[in-house]
Ligand code: FES
């Protein structure tokens with residue numbers, strides 16, 4: 191985050207603190223609750239968002255060495271990402287070309303060859319089909335044609351992005367737009383390092399999981415016994431960048447900075463920077479590290495989602511050196527999110543359809559929510 195931007199945001203937060211104001215949308219927005227349960231809307235979202243746009247799968251530091259691999263499931267598309275000997279990365283559908291078995295079942299690892307667990311067809315890390323067990327049964331098969339199916343993949347800002355549609359184009363910079371691309375570059379996320387991750391299957395629509403990250407209105411209320419006391423109520427800076435957004439929420443420690451020259455204030459320990467990277471990623475700067483949340487809808491059921499949390503340490507040498515700090519942060523985060531955010535979201539999901547309410551209202555003080563849902567509606571209307 192560059193100095194000019196820190197100064198601008200600090201000045202704005204100081205103004206809001208003095209005036210007890212915050213960045214507001216022009217008006218309230220009414221959001222149909224149907225969008226969280228409708229199978230037709232879910233199908234449009236899969237098609238327009240999760241098959242066409244670049245999705246963040248992992249951090250590049252998760253596969254640093256040649257032959258390192260990571261697997262993921264992108265809304266029904268099993269994905270295998272492999273670091274090549276020349277340092278580049280390739281992505282494939284994690285599906286055997288014989289009869290479609292899941293090729294690699296491990297979440298991550300290092301392998302020169304991938305052997306299918308069903309009948310032992312064997313593939314190289316570049317996707318080539320190396321060996322067919324009992325070749326007499328397949329003498330007419332063209333091995334060149336039966337390599338793993340490639341997926342468009344790009345490494346940018348230290349993150350690995352995939353479009354889970356074979357043959358599709360990928361252009362992460364274009365997807366981000368120049369301003370947001372520059373903003374992410376400023377965080378030097380490529381210097382960060384993977385520390386740990388955890389995935390959760392949730393009985394909640396993916397947008398409802400996203401909603402919980404995109405407003406600070408609830409922090410001092412829902413989280414009053416956990417993280418709430420460390421936050422200032424409803425004091426934020428908000429900016430939209432095409433489909434993406436930034437919300438900067440002030441920590442209580444901002445009070446100690448008030449009155450200082452915004453030009454020299456170090457904002458990073460005293461604010462939470464919450465980026466929504468459209469469609470399903472939340473990147474959070476939490477005082478001294480990043481949280482990376484990838485939130486994906488279920489392949490068929492609109493009432494289910496998968497959320498994966500990653501802790502990224504700011505540099506590789508802090509992964510081990512600060513382990514006790516990461517342990518502490520992770521425990522607070524997991525407890526808060528599971529016992530408070532997702533407990534509330536589960537109740538909301540259950541009440542949708544049965545609660546007699548056709549629309550939620552997003553307040554003027556919830557501008558990132560408004561923007562996100564407008565963008566989803568716009569992308570799925572076409
Ligand atoms: S399905 Fe993979 S070898 Fe048969």
Ligand SMILES: [Fe+2]
Pocket residue numbers: 402408409412413531
């Ligand atoms: Fe929360």
